[in-house]
Amino acid sequence: MSILRNAISTIGGAALVLSASTSWAEGIGASLLTQQHPFYIQLAEAMQQEAASSEVSLDVSAANQDLSKQLADVEDFIIRGIDVLIISPVDSQGVLPAIMKAREAGIQVITVDVPAKGVEVTSHIGTDNFTGGQRAAELMGEELGGKGQVAIIDYPTVQSVVSRIEGFKDGLKAYPDIEIVAQQTGITRAEALSVSQNMLQANPDIDGIFGFGDDAALAASVAVQAANLQDQVKVIGFDGMQEAREAVDSNPVMVGVIQQYPDEIGRLAVQTAIKIMEGETVPTEQPIVPGVYTAR
Structure with missing residues (x-):
């Protein structure tokens, strides 16, 4: 494999050319969960920028939430002899x-972002999802005045979402008069x-719906308005992408989102990979605490 490699990854319909030259012969391969979500678009762009500035080879593939494709992409990286694999699993197990x-x-x-289950890795870099879930519960408790019924939109095969939901449930322990009455999967x-309509x-x-991600929360807000329940139901999301933040600013149903920082995750992932290739020891866990975005 040549020292200089060009890779093209289609992210969000735009071609990102990931090219770099480096003293390492093989470099970094990255398998991302999807290319169709703003979080991963920003993450990939940050990785690209960090790799380019560090002059390290980076190839990116997108699994598009297809586990078989992700397995095939990783197999290809192994055959090519990369030094470090960065992966956001489609399925944690x-x-x-x-x-x-x-x-x-x-x-x-x-x-990155999504941890693997049942296997040790050199390092995991991602949002502290449990804490994010707790912050969502705190916001929900405040919005509902400490009492009411809530529903959860889930994605149970992804460990990061599992941690969010566990954190949300843990945070609701501080509000004994809030009851979870429904929990369904809506990927x-x-x-x-x-x-959302069914629930x-x-x-x-x-009185409230917690969506595991921005798409789930935005969909829930549409269902709430269609049911003419906008004066009753409050919706909280998780990710903090621009569309969701704008909805929080303008739509009274969307009362807040837990905000992740994909740029920081992407940069740190490449920086960590470089340290590994240089023989440095890196932390096994590198959590990034999320913020809470509410209406300005």
Whole structure:
């Protein structure tokens, strides 16, 4: 493999050319969960910028939430002989064979955003999702005056979301008069809209909805308004992308979002990979505490 490598990753419909020259022969391979979400667009752009400024080779592939594609992409990286694999798993447990195979090939593994389950990696870099979930619960408790019924839109195969939901439930322990009456999976915006409608129909006294991500929360806010419950139901999201922040600013149903920092995660991932290639020891956990965005 040549020292100078060009890679093209299509992110959000735009081609990002990831090219760099380096003294390392192989460099970094990154397998990202998707190319269709603003969080991962920003993360990939930050990785690209950091790799370019550091003159290190970086190849990015996007799994588009398809585990079989992600496994194939990692296999390709292994064959090419990369030094470090950066991966955001499509499935926290399903990705285990690929990570194990990479490690057996002598490749150091960094997980970003979504942790892997049942396997050790060199470092995990991502939002402190449990704390973010707790902050969402605190905001919900404040918005509901400490009492009411809430529903959760979930994505249970992704460990980062599992941690968010666990944090949310833990945070609600401070509000014994708030009851979780429904929890359903809604991975895409269309699915989240459908499950929101179902939960509102089955539980007409719902006062709040926590969406695991911005798409889920935005879909829930549409369902709330369609059901003419905008004076009753408050929605909280998680990610903090521009569309969600704008909704919080302008839509009274969306009362807040837990804000992640994908730029920081992307830069830190590449910086950590470089340290590994230089033989440095890196922290096994590098959590980034999220913020809380509410209306200005």
